[in-house]
Amino acid sequence: MKNLGFRAAEGRRVALAVDGWMAAAAARTWGRGSDFGRHLFGLAALAFGVMTLVWHNYRDWDQLRFILDARDGPVFLYAAAAAQIFGGGALLFRSSAKVGSLVLGVVYVVLALLFVPRIVAKPQSYDRWGNFFEQFSFVIGAALVYGRFSRAWSPERLRRAGRILFGVCVASFAVEQAIHLDFTASLVPKWLPPGQLFWAVATTVAFVLAAAALVTNLAALLATRLLTAMLVIFGLLVWVPILMTDSHTHANWSETAETFAIAGVAWILADLLGDRARARQKAR
Numbered sequence: 001m002k003n004l005g006f007r008a009a010e011g012r013r014v015a016l017a018v019d020g021w022m023a024a025a026a027a028r029t030w031g032r033g034s035d036f037g038r039h040l041f042g043l044a045a046l047a048f049g050v051m052t053l054v055w056h057n058y059r060d061w062d063q064l065r066f067i068l069d070a071r072d073g074p075v076f077l078y079a080a081a082a083a084q085i086f087g088g089g090a091l092l093f094r095s096s097a098k099v100g101s102l103v104l105g106v107v108y109v110v111l112a113l114l115f116v117p118r119i120v121a122k123p124q125s126y127d128r129w130g131n132f133f134e135q136f137s138f139v140i141g142a143a144l145v146y147g148r149f150s151r152a153w154s155p156e157r158l159r160r161a162g163r164i165l166f167g168v169c170v171a172s173f174a175v176e177q178a179i180h181l182d183f184t185a186s187l188v189p190k191w192l193p194p195g196q197l198f199w200a201v202a203t204t205v206a207f208v209l210a211a212a213a214l215v216t217n218l219a220a221l222l223a224t225r226l227l228t229a230m231l232v233i234f235g236l237l238v239w240v241p242i243l244m245t246d247s248h249t250h251a252n253w254s255e256t257a258e259t260f261a262i263a264g265v266a267w268i269l270a271d272l273l274g275d276r277a278r279a280r281q282k283a284r
Contacts, residue, residue, distance in 0.1 A: 035094070037228075037267025041141050042091030044261035045104055049084030051257065052077055055250040083107045091145065098149040105142035112136045126179055133172035134258065140166050141265030144272060159272050160217075163224075166269055167214030170227065173262075174207035187238050206230055224270040231263035 083103050090100025112135040119128045140162060147158040177184050177200065185200035192199060206227070213223035239256035246252055 037264050037269075037271055038097060038145055039092055039264075040267060041145070041261055041264030042088045042100065044088070044257045044264055045084045045091065045138075046088030047257040048254070048261070049081045049086075049088060051250070051253050052081035052084065055253075080107055080111070087142075094149075097145055101142045101145035101149070105139060105146060108135060108138040108142060112139055126175060130172055130176040133169045134262070137166060137169040137262050137265050140169065141261070141268055144265070144268050148268075148272065155272075155275060159275075162269050162272060163214050163217060163220055166265065167211045170207055170214060171211035174204055174211060177204040177207060187242070189237055189241070192237070203230060203234075221270065221273040224266055224273055228263055228266040228270055231259060231266060235259040235263060 084107060087100045087103035087107065090096035091104065092100075112132055115128060115132040115135065119132060122128065144158065144162045147153045147162075153161070181197075181200050181204065184204070185196040188196040188199045190196065210223045210227040213219050235256060239252070239259050243252045243256050
């Protein structure tokens with residue numbers, strides 16, 4: 001019995017030592033993962049800034065047209081454009097990523113909060129909730145980059161918060177697609193078998209499964225990687241061809257940039273969730 005107790009205590013000490021080593025390994029590799037997600041998010045933010053300068057009509061923005069006038073609207077738009085160009089460009093370089101993410105975070109928090117009065121005015125309209133969560137996903141992306149480079153939060157806390165909050169946003173994407181299923185189906189290329197409605201339903205279900213995986217932390221890393229791939233494919237097969245067909249419409253540019261921005265956020269989160277998996281592999 002004494003030997004069994006001694007072995008159990010030794011086993012616990014070994015387990016704690018391995019877990020501590022894995023945490024240390026994750027800390028050493030913290031911030032050194034893939035840069036693709038950060039670059040994609042930065043390029044999308046940069047594109048948003050340029051688009052804002054080209055289409056400098058505040059009435060094109062759902063959250064601005066009802067609260068700004070002809071005097072304040074252009075000033076706000078130019079400030080937002082400059083901040084997104086600076087922040088997106090800074091995000092492309094590791095040395096300035098922390099500052100860039102902070103700038104983008106402030107911009108996207110403001111833009112997300114501007115949807116709140118419209119939600120309060122008509123909470124039964126889910127389009128307004130959907131717009132908020134789309135913008136809030138950008139806030140999450142900026143916060144994840146900032147946390148990764150600043151060490152303001154522990155890796156585990158940042159991963160948990162990013163996973164749950166982004167999971168809520170992904171659930172909102174699923175609701176939006178379900179509400180506008182016919183419109184979603186119309187965007188699917190007609191040449192893609194087995195049919196447009198099939199892919200509209202399939203991708204909506206994929207959003208639901210990804211959201212559940214993220215919130216519950218069941219196969220969250222796999223779900224985030226698959227979600228990233230799906231969003232990139234959305235951009236390449238749906239929005240890029242639409243943009244090439246009609247490049248004079250602001251909505252086509254903004255939807256393309258938004259799709260790749262959300263894909264960038266998903267990629268950033270996938271890298272964060274993969275940090276611990278890489279540490280586990282090193283421990284073996």
